[in-house]
Amino acid sequence: MTSFTEENYLKIIYLLTERHNGNEVSTNQLAEHTQTKAASVSDMLRKLAEKNYINYRKYQGVTLTDAGEQIALGVIRKHRLWEVFLVEKLGFGWDEIHDIAEQLEHIDSKELTKSLDDFLGNPKFDPHGDPIPDSKGKMPSVSYQKLSDIPLNQSVVMMGVSVHSPSFLQHLDKNQITLGCTLKIREISEFDKSYSILLDEKNTIFVSNEVARNLLVQMQES
Amino acid sequence: MTSFTEENYLKIIYLLTERHNGNEVSTNQLAEHTQTKAASVSDMLRKLAEKNYINYRKYQGVTLTDAGEQIALGVIRKHRLWEVFLVEKLGFGWDEIHDIAEQLEHIDSKELTKSLDDFLGNPKFDPHGDPIPDSKGKMPSVSYQKLSDIPLNQSVVMMGVSVHSPSFLQHLDKNQITLGCTLKIREISEFDKSYSILLDEKNTIFVSNEVARNLLVQMQES
DNA sequence: ACAAAATTTTAGACTAATCTAAAAAAATAT
DNA sequence: ATATTTTTTTAGATTAGTCTAAAATTTTGT
Secondary structure (H helix, E strand, C coil), rough: CCCCCHHHHHHHHHHHHHHHCCCCCCCHHHHHHCCCCCHHHHHHHHHHHHHHCCCEEECCCEEEEEEHHHHHHHHHHHHHHHHHHHHHHHCCCCCCCCCHHHCCCCCHHHHHHHHHHCCCCCECCCCCCEECCCCCCHHHHHHHHHHHHCCCCEEEEEECCCCCHHHHHHHHHCCCCCCCCCEEEECCCCCCCCCEEECCCCCCCCEEEHHHHHHEEEEECC | CCCCHHHHHHHHHHHHHHCCCCCCCHHHHHHHHHHHCCCHHHHHHHHHHHHCCEEEECCCCEECCCHHHHHHHHHHHHHHHHHHHHHHHCCCCCCCCHHHHHHHHCCCCCHHHHHHHHHHHCCCCCCCCCCCCCCCCCCCCCCEEEEEHCCCEEEEEEEECCCCCCHHHHHHCCCCCCCCCCEEEEEECCCCCCCEECCCCCCEEEEEEHHHHCEEEEECCC
């Protein structure tokens, strides 16, 4: 059996490892993301290592074993499916769903996950553009680029975000930046590196460098 | 804050009190329904009494206070709404939903409960015929009778069940007894008190006395 | 290369929820 | 009406997950 808490640790280790391109996750990072103290994390890592869910060398950080990764992917799959449900069926905004999905992701029922997936039409991406692991526990690979790495005047499609905070998402809403919209960088300010962007070939909008770095985009039709 | 465990105790106390027409619930009964030992229940009762969720006199059993009842009704409301979701939207059978709803009932989000309720069309009954408490925490009163208390040849409508075990529900499925069907008792066997029943004015079926005692029915059109 | 700083682990303690065993109270049966 | 049985509570332990404080290890800065 895997407890609620263990599932959370495994999920966070997966997501942080992914963010670090496969590099080990540190104790302090985990403490930050689990909202606990480093000492508590150390204890939990010992326990997860005993269960063979993580590769753990003291002081050297951790990565997931295959067993741990399967559990993490199952939780992430549920999280993202529920997020689709909340937005597509219940009408929530993409900025309102994270905390609810954090709870729903731990509901334990193979049949429920299967039925929910079918009910939603077997979606491949969640409302933030993140890929949904398949039922076999495989994470689809995606290759998005930061908008800030795209050259001037190259048309790209908005595919995802690398920050999920409500305030960031609400900021995008205000600027009418949604998944699937077209973006073309017109100019980068010499002064503050902020961006002037043509949105959907129609309106020009201005976004900070920080926004541009957290928008994930793709060249037309891939 | 009310923990998952406390919510469960309060819910069970509510349901058992209801079953006993408002009489106190005993420690042993709670132990049975919480799958724990009497000693553990005693501890929890002390704690719930301290929080003013129950009226507790040692050795005398417990009832809920208004505060405790509100929490219990909130949990029961969520449980029954999720059951409707599982059957109406995901296609589960009424015999498959209890364990999943036991988990979903503890998801804590006012907005989610509200949206789910609307999504489902504000249902008043769950798939077993049990009434769904309203958003103000009021349980609708229903007046059903046991089929076994109905006179011969009186047409009644099937409204609910007083046992929720999968095996009982599957037994009803096999006999095509569903919520809303019409039942008319034709004969009660001298020998084993089993029932011969006219179903939907068409087929005659035979059910045991035990089944008849656990079917809740109502006179036509009330 | 080594001292200082930062990070991580260990030690010992706490809380929530559970348990077993024993004591206390209530119910029952002759 | 009192002895026996049943039920309930208390006492003392256990486990999971957390904490603070102190010790151990690694990293950083000169």
